[in-house]
Amino acid sequence: MTDTTHDVIGIGNAIVDVIARIEDDVLADQDIPKGAMMLVERERSGAIYGSLGETTERSGGSVANTMAALGALGRRSAYIGKVRDDDFGAVFGHDIRAAGVSFDAPAATAGEATGRCMVMVTPDAERTMATYLGVAVDLGPDDVDAGAVAGSGILYLEGYLWDKPAAKDAFRRAMHVAHEAGRKVALSLSDSFCVDRHRESFREIVAGQIDILLANEGELLSLYETEDLDAALDAVAKDVQVAAITRGAEGAVVVSGGERVMVPAYPVETLVDTTGAGDLFAAGFLNGMATGRSPETCGRMGCAAANVVIQVLGARCSEALTARFEAEGWA
Amino acid sequence: MTDTTHDVIGIGNAIVDVIARIEDDVLADQDIPKGAMMLVERERSGAIYGSLGETTERSGGSVANTMAALGALGRRSAYIGKVRDDDFGAVFGHDIRAAGVSFDAPAATAGEATGRCMVMVTPDAERTMATYLGVAVDLGPDDVDAGAVAGSGILYLEGYLWDKPAAKDAFRRAMHVAHEAGRKVALSLSDSFCVDRHRESFREIVAGQIDILLANEGELLSLYETEDLDAALDAVAKDVQVAAITRGAEGAVVVSGGERVMVPAYPVETLVDTTGAGDLFAAGFLNGMATGRSPETCGRMGCAAANVVIQVLGARCSEALTARFEAEGWA
Numbered sequence: 163m164t165d166t167t168h169d170v171i172g173i174g175n176a177i178v179d180v181i182a183r184i185e186d187d188v189l190a191d192q193d194i195p196k197g198a199m200m201l202v203e204r205e206r207s208g209a210i211y212g213s214l215g216e217t218t219e220r221s222g223g224s225v226a227n228t229m230a231a232l233g234a235l236g237r238r239s240a241y242i243g244k245v246r247d248d249d250f251g252a253v254f255g256h257d258i259r260a261a262g263v264s265f266d267a268p269a270a271t272a273g274e275a276t277g278r279c280m281v282m283v284t285p286d287a288e289r290t291m292a293t294y295l296g297v298a299v300d301l302g303p304d305d306v307d308a309g310a311v312a313g314s315g316i317l318y319l320e321g322y323l324w325d326k327p328a329a330k331d332a333f334r335r336a337m338h339v340a341h342e343a344g345r346k347v348a349l350s351l352s353d354s355f356c357v358d359r360h361r362e363s364f365r366e367i368v369a370g371q372i373d374i375l376l377a378n379e380g381e382l383l384s385l386y387e388t389e390d391l392d393a394a395l396d397a398v399a400k401d402v403q404v405a406a407i408t409r410g411a412e413g414a415v416v417v418s419g420g421e422r423v424m425v426p427a428y429p430v431e432t433l434v435d436t437t438g439a440g441d442l443f444a445a446g447f448l449n450g451m452a453t454g455r456s457p458e459t460c461g462r463m464g465c466a467a468a469n470v471v472i473q474v475l476g477a478r479c480s481e482a483l484t485a486r487f488e489a490e491g492w493a
Numbered sequence: 494m495t496d497t498t499h500d501v502i503g504i505g506n507a508i509v510d511v512i513a514r515i516e517d518d519v520l521a522d523q524d525i526p527k528g529a530m531m532l533v534e535r536e537r538s539g540a541i542y543g544s545l546g547e548t549t550e551r552s553g554g555s556v557a558n559t560m561a562a563l564g565a566l567g568r569r570s571a572y573i574g575k576v577r578d579d580d581f582g583a584v585f586g587h588d589i590r591a592a593g594v595s596f597d598a599p600a601a602t603a604g605e606a607t608g609r610c611m612v613m614v615t616p617d618a619e620r621t622m623a624t625y626l627g628v629a630v631d632l633g634p635d636d637v638d639a640g641a642v643a644g645s646g647i648l649y650l651e652g653y654l655w656d657k658p659a660a661k662d663a664f665r666r667a668m669h670v671a672h673e674a675g676r677k678v679a680l681s682l683s684d685s686f687c688v689d690r691h692r693e694s695f696r697e698i699v700a701g702q703i704d705i706l707l708a709n710e711g712e713l714l715s716l717y718e719t720e721d722l723d724a725a726l727d728a729v730a731k732d733v734q735v736a737a738i739t740r741g742a743e744g745a746v747v748v749s750g751g752e753r754v755m756v757p758a759y760p761v762e763t764l765v766d767t768t769g770a771g772d773l774f775a776a777g778f779l780n781g782m783a784t785g786r787s788p789e790t791c792g793r794m795g796c797a798a799a800n801v802v803i804q805v806l807g808a809r810c811s812e813a814l815t816a817r818f819e820a821e822g823w824a
C-alpha cells in the first residue's frame with residue numbers, strides 16, 4: 163500500500179441549500195413528510211420554493227458538508243460531484259475550495275442546473291428537505307478520478323448516490339478502485355427514506371464492501387428491519403469493522419472490534435437548526451479515524467462537530483468548527 | 494391627489510449579498526477601506542470572492558432591503574430594480590415577492606449577470622462591502638413604471654443610483670412623476686463615499702426635490718462639509734420637511750417642522766453584523782410615516798427595526814421584524 167495523497171476523498175451530490183424558516187402547516191400544504199429528505203423534480207421544486215418566505219443560500223450536499231468540515235480541520239481532502247456553470251455552481255465550487263478541499267472537475271456547460279435543496283426549518287429546529295438534484299444526477303463512473311481515489315486513505319460515499327443509475331455505477335467503481343488500492347470505504351446511509359428505497363442493495367454492500375458505516379438510529383433500524391437497537395448493533399458489528407450510530411440528544415454508539423462505546427452528546431446552548439448534524443458527526447468521526455484516534459475519541463469528535471453545526475443556520479460552519487477543535491485540544 | 498395603490502415604492506440596485514466572516518487583514522490585502530461600500534468590476538469582484546472563506550448568500554440591495562421590510566410590516570409596497578434570468582436573479586425575485594412586495598419587471602435575458610455584493614463581516618461585526626453592480630446598471634428611465642410611482646404615497650430612492658448615468662436618469666424621471674402626482678420623495682444618502690462622489694448633485698437635489706432625507710451622521714456631515722453635527726442638522730432642517738439621522742449606538746435624531754427629537758437606540762443582546770442597519774432604520778421610519786405616526790414614533794420604529802437586523806446575519810429579517818413590531822404594539 164503506497165502513501166496517500168489525501169486523507170479522505172468524498173463522492174456525493176453537489177447541492178446548494180436554500181434555507182427557509184417555516185411553520186409546520188407549510189409541510190402539510192405541500193404534502194411533505196416532516197424530517198424527510200424528499201427528491202423532487204424541477205417543477206415541484208419551483209412550486210415549493212414559491213411557498214417559502216425569505217431564504218438564505220449556503221453550499222450543502224451531505225458528503226460535501228462532511229468534506230468541507232474535514233478540510234477546515236486540516237485533513238487533506240478531495241471531493242467529486244457535479245455542478246453546472248451557473249451562479250449556484252460557482253458558489254458550491256467556491257465554498258468547498260475555500261475550506262481547503264480539492265475539487266477539480268470543471269462545471270458542466272450543458273444539462274440541468276446545479277442541484278438545490280429546499281431546507282425547511284420548523285420552529286422546533288427540525289429540518290425537512292426537498293431536493294432537486296439537477297445536473298448532480300449526471301455524475302457517472304467517468305467522473306471518478308481513479309488515481310485520486312486510489313491515493314486517498316478513506317473513500318467516503320453517501321447513500322443518496324444510489325438513487326440514480328449513473329451515480330450508482332460511479333459508487334461501485336469508486337469502491338472497487340479503493341479496495342484494489344487497499345483503502346477503507348466509508349458509507350453514510352443518508353436518510354431512513356433512502357434506506358427504505360434501497361434496503362436490499364444496502365444490506366448487500368454493507369455486509370460485503372463497507373469498512374466504516376455512518377448512520378443514525380432510525381436508518382440502522384430500517385436497514386436491519388428491526389425495532390430493537392441492540393439487535394441492530396449486533397448485526398452491524400458482524401457486517402463492518404467500525405460503525406458509528408448517532409442517537410440525536412442521546413449522543414452516539416461506536417461499534418468497533420466487538421466492543422461498544424457510548425459517547426454522550428455535548429450540551430446545546432441554542433439549538434438553531436439540525437441541518438448537517440449527521441454530516442458533521444461524520445466529519446468529526448472520520449477526522450478521528452484519519453488521525454489514528456481511539457473509537458471513543460472518534461465518537462467524541464463526531465459529537466463535538468455535530469454540536470457546533472446545530473447551533474448555526476445551515477450545514478457549513480468551518481470557522482466555528484476549527485475554533486471548537488482547537489479549544490478541545492484536538493487541533 | 495388620488496388614492497394610492499401602494500404606500501411606498503422603492504427604486505434601487507437589485508443585489509444579492511455574498512456574506513463572509515473575515516479577519517481585518519483580508520481588507521488590507523485587498524486594499525479595501527473598512528466600513529465602505531466600494532464599486533468593483535467583474536474581475537476584481539472575482540478576485541475578492543476568491544480571497545473569502547465560506548459564504549452565505551441572501552438577497553440584498555439597500556432600497557430592496559427596506560422594501561422587503563416594509564412589505565413584511567404590512568405596507569403596500571412595490572420595487573423597481575433590474576436582475577438577470579440567472580440563479581441570483583431568481584433568488585432576488587423570490588425573496589422580495591415573498592415579503593409581499595410587488596416586483597413585476599421581467600428579468601433581463603441578456604447583458605451582465607445579476608449584481609452581487611461581497612459583504613465582509615469583521616470580528617467587530619462591522620461590514621465592508623464590494624459591489625459588482627452587474628445588470629443593475631442597465632436600469633434606466635424606461636424601467637420606471639410611471640403609473641406605479643404616481644400611485645404610491647412615498648417614492649424611496651437610494652443615493653447609489655447616482656453612480657450610473659442611466660440610473661440617474663431613472664431617478665430624475667421618478668422624482669418628477671412623483672412630484673407631479675403630489676407624492677413625497679424620500680432619499681437615502683446610502684454611504685459617505687457615495688456622498689463624496691456626488692456632493693454637488695446631492696446638495697442640489699436635497700435642497701430642491703427631496704421631502705424626506707434618511708442618512709447617518711457621517712453622510713450628513715459629509716453632505717454639508719462640516720464636522721459640526723449641530724450645524725448640519727440646522728442645514729438639513731432648512732432643506733427638507735423631515736430628516737432622520739442615525740447615530741449608531743447613540744440612536745437617531747429626527748428633524749421635522751423646526752423641531753429635533755432624539756430617539757435612543759434599543760439595547761443589543763448579541764451584535765451579529767451591522768449589515769442592513771441603515772436600510773432597516775429607513776423601513777421602520779417610513780413605516781411610521783406611511784401610517785401617520787409622530788416623528789418620535791417614526792424614529793422609534795426605525796431604531797427598533799435596525800435593532801432587529803443587527804442581531805441577525807445579513808440584511809433581511811422579515812420574520813423577526815414582524816414579531817418585534819407586534820411585541821411593541823405597532824402591528
